Amino acid sequence: xxxxxxxxxxxxxxxxxxxxxxxxxxxxxxxxxxxxxxxxxxxxxxxxxxxxxxxxxxxxxxxxxxxxxxxxxxxxxxxxxxxxxxxxxxxxxxxxxxxxxxxxxxxxxxxxxxxxxxxxxxxxxxxxxxxxxxxxxxxxxxxxxxxxxxxxxxxxxxxxxxxxx
Amino acid sequence: xxxxxxxxxxxxxxxxxxxxxxxxxxxxxxxxxxxxxxxxxxxxxxxxxxxxxxxxxxxxxxxxxxxxxxxxxxxxxxxxxxxxxxxxxxxxxxxxxxxxxxxxxxxxxxxxxxxxxxxxxxxxxxxxxxxxxxxxxxxxxxxxxxxxxxxxxxxxxxxxx
Numbered sequence: 001x002x003x004x005x006x007x008x009x010x011x012x013x014x015x016x017x018x019x020x021x022x023x024x025x026x027x028x029x030x031x032x033x034x035x036x037x038x039x040x041x042x043x044x045x046x047x048x049x050x051x052x053x054x055x056x057x058x059x060x061x062x063x064x065x066x067x068x069x070x071x072x073x074x075x076x077x078x079x080x081x082x083x084x085x086x087x088x089x090x091x092x093x094x095x096x097x098x099x100x101x102x103x104x105x106x107x108x109x110x111x112x113x114x115x116x117x118x119x120x121x122x123x124x125x126x127x128x129x130x131x132x133x134x135x136x137x138x139x140x141x142x143x144x145x146x147x148x149x150x151x152x153x154x155x156x157x158x159x160x161x162x163x164x165x
Numbered sequence: 166x167x168x169x170x171x172x173x174x175x176x177x178x179x180x181x182x183x184x185x186x187x188x189x190x191x192x193x194x195x196x197x198x199x200x201x202x203x204x205x206x207x208x209x210x211x212x213x214x215x216x217x218x219x220x221x222x223x224x225x226x227x228x229x230x231x232x233x234x235x236x237x238x239x240x241x242x243x244x245x246x247x248x249x250x251x252x253x254x255x256x257x258x259x260x261x262x263x264x265x266x267x268x269x270x271x272x273x274x275x276x277x278x279x280x281x282x283x284x285x286x287x288x289x290x291x292x293x294x295x296x297x298x299x300x301x302x303x304x305x306x307x308x309x310x311x312x313x314x315x316x317x318x319x320x321x322x323x324x325x326x
Contacts, residue, residue, distance in 0.1 A: 036315050037193050044200040055207045056233055059215060061224045073211050081204075154196070161192050 003071040003130075011126035012068060016080050023086035033096060038158060039089065045154065046088025047081050049147045054081070057135075064135035068128060080128070087116070091148060092155050109148050116144040168281030172231040172239070175274070179242040189252035194312055195245060201308050202241035202301070209297065210236050219289040223282060231283045239274055243267050244305035251306065264302060271298040 032039065057064045058071075068076050091112055094100075100108045120137050123129050131137075188195065213219045222232050247267040251260050275294055278284045 037197060037312070040315070041193055041197050041200070044197060044204075048200040048203055051204055051207050052237060055211050059211065060222065061226045061229050072216050073208075078208075158193055 003066060004069065005066070005130050006069050006127060012123070012128040013076055015123070015126055015128060016068075016076060016083055020079055020083040023083070023090075027086050027089060030093070033093065041158070042092045042151070042155070043085040043089045045151055046084040046086070046091075049088070050081050050084040053143065062133075064131065064133055066130045066132070088151060092151060095152065095155070105152065109145055109152075112148055113141055113144040117141050166228070168278070168283050169228055169231040171277065171281070172234045172283070175277075176234045176238040176242070179239060179246065183242055183246050183249075186246060186249055187253050188249045190249060190309065190312070194309075194316070195249070197312060198248060198305065198308050199241050199245055202244050202305060203237050205304055206236050206240045206301065213289065214284075217288070219287055219293075221285045221287055223284070228281070228283055231281070232278070235274060235278060235283070240271065240301055243270050243274075244301050247302055248305040248309045252309065267302060268298055271301065 027043075034042065054067055054077075056062070058066055063071075067080060068074060095108065098108075117137055117140055120129065120140055124131070124137065190198065210220075210222075214222050223229055244267070247263055250263040250267075254260055254263065272294070275284075275298075279286070
């Protein structure tokens with residue numbers, strides 16, 4: 001049974017399109033600090049992770065939330081997933097640029113997880129997310145934090161491997 | 166209920182096969198191929214189950230992780246094993262053998278998922294499943310080719326990043 005929340009082209013659609021275009025434009029103009037493959041990997045990481053969680057938690061049997069106007073998979077959902085690529089890219093871009101290490105990593109993670117929850121809160125207000133079965137964004141904070149920790153481990157693993165060359 | 170532990174053992178075995186395999190792509194490149202493949206498999210399986218309703222996935226919350234393992238672990242790992250094996254070997258016969266072994270494994274996985282009712286066909290057919298699995302393997306080769314173009318190196322360069 002497909003749940004339909006709305007049919008109009010409104011704020012959730014514009015939010016995805018504006019964020020998608022502006023962050024990709026920013027990626028093009030900001031100075032490159034990664035090799036092509038490393039940049040691609042960190043960009044893909046965000047898309048893959050959001051794909052995994054959304055297509056796991058928002059489908060049966062769990063079905064904790066829906067993305068965009070209805071519970072089916074739509075073109076705008078696809079754009080929403082692509083929109084997450086620049087977030088993971090900039091997460092690691094700034095991590096390297098600001099030379100974050102040691103205890104400052106904890107603060108950095110908390111800040112980014114808070115930013116992610118804030119973005120999700122805006123998304124829920126404009127109809128990008130529709131929660132169900134008691135799920136709410138409190139659960140998202142530890143999920144964001146976990147995937148960001150994994151991304152830092154991924155980044156360190158790549159760096160260590162490069163040093164071996 | 167045996168479907169989940171069985172899928173878990175298969176996923177772990179494939180992960181070990183991939184770990185010990187001689188690779189023609191480094192860690193970073195294999196990660197990229199893996200991520201693109203999971204995006205493709207997730208798209209394909211979600212469209213088939215959620216939008217087209219050609220297959221149905223289990224409603225059992227404890228068996229559902231087996232489907233996730235299949236979608237995000239087993240298919241991409243089998244394709245990665247195929248792609249790395251394909252590029253480390255020479256000759257049509259050995260490459261074709263690699264292809265058929267991985268293809269048979271993909272088909273066998275689908276049989277297992279159907280047997281334990283992790284997925285069920287509604288309008289889906291075996292022939293479509295044949296084509297999809299061939300498509301996954303071909304996609305792996307295409308992604309690897311594109312990646313080699315981006316990094317501008319030959320597939321035989323066994324650099325392990």
